[in-house]
Amino acid sequence: MDNSKSIALAEHIFNSPxxxxxxxxxNKRFVLKPSDDEQSPLQRIYVGGKSGSLALKLYLVLIGRAxxxxxxxxxxPASSWAELLGLEDPxxxxxxxxxxxxxxxxxxKFISIEQNPGKAPTILLLSEIGDGSPYELPSDSYYRxxxxxxxxxxxxxxxxxxxxxxxxxxxxxxxxxxxLLILSAEQAHKKSVWFSTNRFPQRYGIxxxxxxxxxxxxxxxxxxxxxxxxxxxxxxxxxxxxKRIRKRYRLVGYGVPA
Numbered sequence: 615m616d617n618s619k620s621i622a623l624a625e626h627i628f629n630s631p632x633x634x635x636x637x638x639x640x641n642k643r644f645v646l647k648p649s650d651d652e653q654s655p656l657q658r659i660y661v662g663g664k665s666g667s668l669a670l671k672l673y674l675v676l677i678g679r680a681x682x683x684x685x686x687x688x689x690x691p692a693s694s695w696a697e698l699l700g701l702e703d704p705x706x707x708x709x710x711x712x713x714x715x716x717x718x719x720x721x722x723k724f725i726s727i728e729q730n731p732g733k734a735p736t737i738l739l740l741s742e743i744g745d746g747s748p749y750e751l752p753s754d755s756y757y758r759x760x761x762x763x764x765x766x767x768x769x770x771x772x773x774x775x776x777x778x779x780x781x782x783x784x785x786x787x788x789x790x791x792x793x794l795l796i797l798s799a800e801q802a803h804k805k806s807v808w809f810s811t812n813r814f815p816q817r818y819g820i821x822x823x824x825x826x827x828x829x830x831x832x833x834x835x836x837x838x839x840x841x842x843x844x845x846x847x848x849x850x851x852x853x854x855x856x857k858r859i860r861k862r863y864r865l866v867g868y869g870v871p872a
Contacts, residue, residue: 617781623698624778627679635681636872637772638674641752644742645799647819655744657819658722660792667788669715671699673724673742674783678775680739685749688736692716700784771799772871774837780868782835790835792820793828797838797863803870806841806862829863837869 628635644655653661659673660666675698680687696708716737719725723746728736739749752770773794777783786794796818800807814825832838840861 617700617784619697620700620784621779621781623694624775624781624783627675627698628775628779635678635775637775638678639752639770639772640677640795640799641742641770642799645796645818647817650816654819655724655742656792656795658744659719659724660788662718664788665711665714665718667791668699668701668711669718670788670791671783671786672712672715673719674773675699675778676725676737676739677742678778680737680749685739686736688730689734691734694734698784700781771801773798774803774865774869774871776868776870776872777837782837782868786835787827787831789824789828790831791828792824793832794837794869796820797832797865797869798871802838802863803865806864808845808860808862829861832865832869837865837867839864839866 647654647657656670659670662669672695675695676687679690692709692712693705695712696704699712701708701711716725716727716735720727722744724740724742724744726738726740728738730736741747741749742752777786777794783791797807809825811822815821829838829840833840840863842859842861844858845860846858
């Protein structure tokens with residue numbers, strides 16, 4: 615598929631006067647399960663197969679576009695979002711898929727939508743926690759309320775905007791997108807990350823099968839490197855305890871935030 619139009623729109627989003635954002639910032643709570651009985655915001659959006667994956671992609675690019683107060687977008691019809699995300703038939707079926715994704719995000723309280731007859735709707739960002747509260751930059755929230763003993767990397771993270779501008783983000787399937795978010799949240803562009811088979815579903819609410827498919831997809835896309843080592847259940851390579859082979863992951867190339 616020719617994605618030149620999609621890439622051009624991505625360049626517009628990250629370089630237009632309304633947005634000088636180089637990456638997509640997110641509160642780390644977006645990917646973490648708040649409790650055993652609750653879904654993470656990521657899970658809530660992602661459920662639903664392809665429709666969930668599209669809604670997740672759309673929410674991320676909305677954050678990328680609405681970078682300044684009052685954190686809204688009112689100049690883009692559904693067909694433009696469809697073109698940006700590389701959907702087939704952007705003025706027909708693609709636009710209808712975008713409208714369905716917007717309704718889902720509104721129903722889940724991640725955005726609010728105001729219809730403007732004859733014009734594109736006004737899309738207002740709401741908190742990425744999905745509780746309907748006003749949107750706030752993760753960095754602003756951290757510096758306003760932070761405990762100095764808490765590292766900012768434990769509060770928010772960034773997804774590389776280069777992925778959109780290179781057309782990689784548009785090609786990602788659901789598992790790849792989910793693992794991109796989780797790896798970005800764990801700062802895998804700065805350090806190698808490994809996941810406990812037992813703790814991974816408990817921490818993120820994502821299956822090990824999705825983790826495996828997603829990491830393979832990212833590796834094939836050239837934005838993730840995997841290495842195998844022997845470590846114990848506590849992540850130690852030097853230990854008298856039983857060791858198992860584990861894979862460590864590191865975001866590379868366009869997967870590294872600018």
